Amino acid sequence: MEPSRDNPLVRFGTFWLALGIFLVFALIFGVFALLNDTPPTDMEAAPAKVRYETKTKVDAAQAASLSADAIKAAIPAVARELAASQPVAVEKPEQLVPGAQPKSGAASTNEAIDPAVMERGKAQFLVCSACHGQQGEGGPIAPPLSGSEWVSGPIENLVRIQLRGLTGPITVKGTEYNFPAGMTPMAYQTDQQIADVLTYVRNSFGNKGSEVKPEQVAPLRGEVGQPLTVDQLTKP
Amino acid sequence: MSSDSIPHPTQDALLRASIDRSLRHPVMFFMTSGAAWLAVSIILGIISSAKVHSPGFLDQCAWLTYGRTFPAHINALVYGWGFQAAFAVIIWLMARLSRQECRSAGIILTAGHIWNLAVSLGVIGILSGNGTGMPWMEFPSFTWPVLLASYFAIVVWSFIQFRVRPEGHVYISQWYILAAIVWFPWIFLTANLLLNCFPGHPVMGAGINAWYKSSLIFLFFTPVGLGAAYYLAPKVSGRPIHSYSLAKLGFWSLAIIAPWAGMQKLIGAPVPYFLPYVGAAATVLIFIPAACAGANILRTAFFSKEAVAESPSLRFSIAGVISLVVMGAAALLLNLPGSTLKLTQFSISGYGFELLALYAFFSFVMFGAIYFIVPRVTRREWLSRRLITMHFFFSIYGIMAVAMVALFGGLQQGMAQESWQLPWINAAISTRPYAWAATIAWCFILFSNVFFFIHLTLMWLRLGRRSSHPTLLVSSHGSSPHGSEGDIDNTGSGHAAAH
Numbered sequence: 032m033e034p035s036r037d038n039p040l041v042r043f044g045t046f047w048l049a050l051g052i053f054l055v056f057a058l059i060f061g062v063f064a065l066l067n068d069t070p071p072t073d074m075e076a077a078p079a080k081v082r083y084e085t086k087t088k089v090d091a092a093q094a095a096s097l098s099a100d101a102i103k104a105a106i107p108a109v110a111r112e113l114a115a116s117q118p119v120a121v122e123k124p125e126q127l128v129p130g131a132q133p134k135s136g137a138a139s140t141n142e143a144i145d146p147a148v149m150e151r152g153k154a155q156f157l158v159c160s161a162c163h164g165q166q167g168e169g170g171p172i173a174p175p176l177s178g179s180e181w182v183s184g185p186i187e188n189l190v191r192i193q194l195r196g197l198t199g200p201i202t203v204k205g206t207e208y209n210f211p212a213g214m215t216p217m218a219y220q221t222d223q224q225i226a227d228v229l230t231y232v233r234n235s236f237g238n239k240g241s242e243v244k245p246e247q248v249a250p251l252r253g254e255v256g257q258p259l260t261v262d263q264l265t266k267p
Numbered sequence: 268m269s270s271d272s273i274p275h276p277t278q279d280a281l282l283r284a285s286i287d288r289s290l291r292h293p294v295m296f297f298m299t300s301g302a303a304w305l306a307v308s309i310i311l312g313i314i315s316s317a318k319v320h321s322p323g324f325l326d327q328c329a330w331l332t333y334g335r336t337f338p339a340h341i342n343a344l345v346y347g348w349g350f351q352a353a354f355a356v357i358i359w360l361m362a363r364l365s366r367q368e369c370r371s372a373g374i375i376l377t378a379g380h381i382w383n384l385a386v387s388l389g390v391i392g393i394l395s396g397n398g399t400g401m402p403w404m405e406f407p408s409f410t411w412p413v414l415l416a417s418y419f420a421i422v423v424w425s426f427i428q429f430r431v432r433p434e435g436h437v438y439i440s441q442w443y444i445l446a447a448i449v450w451f452p453w454i455f456l457t458a459n460l461l462l463n464c465f466p467g468h469p470v471m472g473a474g475i476n477a478w479y480k481s482s483l484i485f486l487f488f489t490p491v492g493l494g495a496a497y498y499l500a501p502k503v504s505g506r507p508i509h510s511y512s513l514a515k516l517g518f519w520s521l522a523i524i525a526p527w528a529g530m531q532k533l534i535g536a537p538v539p540y541f542l543p544y545v546g547a548a549a550t551v552l553i554f555i556p557a558a559c560a561g562a563n564i565l566r567t568a569f570f571s572k573e574a575v576a577e578s579p580s581l582r583f584s585i586a587g588v589i590s591l592v593v594m595g596a597a598a599l600l601l602n603l604p605g606s607t608l609k610l611t612q613f614s615i616s617g618y619g620f621e622l623l624a625l626y627a628f629f630s631f632v633m634f635g636a637i638y639f640i641v642p643r644v645t646r647r648e649w650l651s652r653r654l655i656t657m658h659f660f661f662s663i664y665g666i667m668a669v670a671m672v673a674l675f676g677g678l679q680q681g682m683a684q685e686s687w688q689l690p691w692i693n694a695a696i697s698t699r700p701y702a703w704a705a706t707i708a709w710c711f712i713l714f715s716n717v718f719f720f721i722h723l724t725l726m727w728l729r730l731g732r733r734s735s736h737p738t739l740l741v742s743s744h745g746s747s748p749h750g751s752e753g754d755i756d757n758t759g760s761g762h763a764a765a766h
Contacts, residue, residue, distance in 0.1 A: 036431055036432075036433070036434070037367075037431040041430065041431055042427050042430075042431060045426060045427045045430040045431070046423060046427060048430075049419075049423045049426040049427065050419070050423070052449055053419060053449065053452035053453075053456075054452070054456070055453075056453050056456060056457055057456040057457075057460060060456075060457075060460055060461075060465070064465060
């Protein structure tokens with residue numbers, strides 16, 4: 032056997048050569064990792080940055096119009112005023128003061144409702160009953176009308192809903208409803224038809240309300256075509 | 268110089284005997300502890316397989332849930348049995364082929380104990396719920412540096428032995444073993460650094476893990492198995508290897524094709540298209556090195572049919588090599604991106620394919636190598652040919668059943684999962700009979716390996732037969748080419764013949 036092939040030096044050298052060969056890829060990785068200056072980006076970081084910028088802008092805009100200190104200073108004053116305020120009797124039905132005894136709608140005016148109006152309204156209601164149910168109980172695509180505070184509430188709400196439809200969430204009798212399809216506008220109906228059906232609904236299914244007159248529908252015709260959501264209505 | 272390079276036969280025989288003697292303790296330790304881990308892994312495999320069809324089996328114990336026993340089973344199979352059998356074969360084969368005695372048996376034994384400790388802690392870690400969840404890397408992440416360090420301490424001596432080998436032709440097994448020695452740290456370090464140390468894109472992490480799994484099979488276990496098979500076939504049958512060029516082609520095609528395979532597991536995932544397609548293409552092409560090596564070794568061995576029938580080591584190795592060819596065909600058929608890949612992606616076929624590679628091919632070749640090496644290293648013969656025959660047949664039936672059932676059951680499961688209009692439970696129910704068959708087959712394999720472990724332990728305790736005749740699978744009452752039978756140290760003709 033050739034003596035020079037097998038000697039302690041060759042063995043020692045081969046040991047370290049083997050170690051180097053085993054680790055060569057790890058060393059290359061290490062070099063790349065050390066030379067890599069950019070820290071790893073969190074995938075959430077980019078959209079979060081945009082959100083923070085928006086938040087700063089909104090905060091600045093709000094502080095510019097009404098500073099946080101002004102709000103803080105106003106709160107005790109308003110609170111005192113509210114606590115000291117006395118309930119005042121309702122003069123007009125549209126005016127509602129917390130704590131006052133509401134005059135139960137306009138039905139207390141005790142005007143008798145024309146039976147012909149109720150008959151025409153009942154006929155017209157067949158269209159509504161397709162969604163709202165024959166007893167106004169509501170259904171999978173429409174909220175109930177029976178006992179609804181919206182029905183007994185301000186008449187402009189009902190007229191607006193009838194003329195412009197309604198989309199988005201609405202709370203009826205404590206339950207929030209949000210139907211994807213919403214209510215279609217019924218602006219094709221005449222003022223008289225709308226007045227009749229609204230009078231019928233306001234006085235059926237356990238509801239008691241004042242009559243709706245065509246003169247109350249006409250002023251709101253100009254709004255036809257604009258989509259309507261519940262925040263544009265008066266809270267009943 | 269030429270007289271030095273071809274030593275006198277008796278001198279060479281004495282050198283081989285002294286090499287064997289120097290390697291006795293490390294080799295026997297690795298083989299026996301590997302066989303013990305194999306038994307543990309099969310028990311865990313039976314529990315996991317039972318839970319696929321009977322989820323209520325042993326469900327009171329949190330440590331035995333499927334999510335823990337299945338990774339424990341696979342990791343014990345790979346790191347407990349697969350690696351230790353590979354270590355035994357690597358250190359013995361490289362020492363013998365390079366004609367170098369082992370001078371570092373103590374270090375190797377210590378490192379082997381540390382490896383076993385790390386694997387034990389890893390398996391306990393998985394069963395206690397601290398597994399990492401990455402297939403084939405489920406050991407808690409503190410174990411991988413320990414495993415790598417002990418790996419280095421075990422195999423670097425074989426590297427050195429190759430370097431200081433005598434002048435002369437380098438045998439194909441040495442290339443395969445050397446390649447396996449170098450490839451494993453590359454694969455292991457790459458996967459562990461990218462997945463455990465450096466942050467990265469998580470979906471790509473799944474791809475790297477799939478690549479690691481495939482590379483471990485094709486770039487470590489396959490070369491070690493082929494190195495052993497290329498040694499045993501000509502040695503036991505007495506014929507030279509059929510074709511040197513085919514052997515070279517097989518080696519280089521494996522080296523070039525195999526590193527690209529693995530990412531096909533991620534087909535359909537949000538990674539660049541070319542990654543899974545390249546992985547599928549490479550896996551499909553694996554049939555080339557498998558066919559080359561298979562054809563070469565089988566032609567060599569079947570030249571002497573009596574050798575295959577009589578010799579336990581050759582029979583096991585040839586069964587393993589036939590399974591390699593089957594594995595190559597399975598790799599081709601199961602990974603076609605247009606048709607079968609989407610069926611096998613989320614089914615038990617992946618498991619069946621891994622078992623085909625790990626058990627049907629690699630473990631059978633390792634069994635063949637063990638049946639060859641142990642008598643030489645302990646200077647005792649195997650005690651009972653019936654135990655060997657039982658080990659062979661139960662293992663063969665078992666693993667063929669498990670592999671075929673998992674492959675075809677997986678295709679069925681994949682087809683059922685693809686019909687998305689039907690509820691998913693249909694797919695699970697259609698897989699159930701296959702899962703039952705797999706459990707029963709694993710029980711057969713456990714049975715066979717318990718006897719293997721007992722047999723091996725008796726040999727380790729040097730309680731084998733003192734005989735100059737090898738234990739063959741057929742009783743040879745007639746005349747034997749080895750002469751009359753006698754004690755190993757005192758044969759009739761007076762030579763201590765190492766065969």
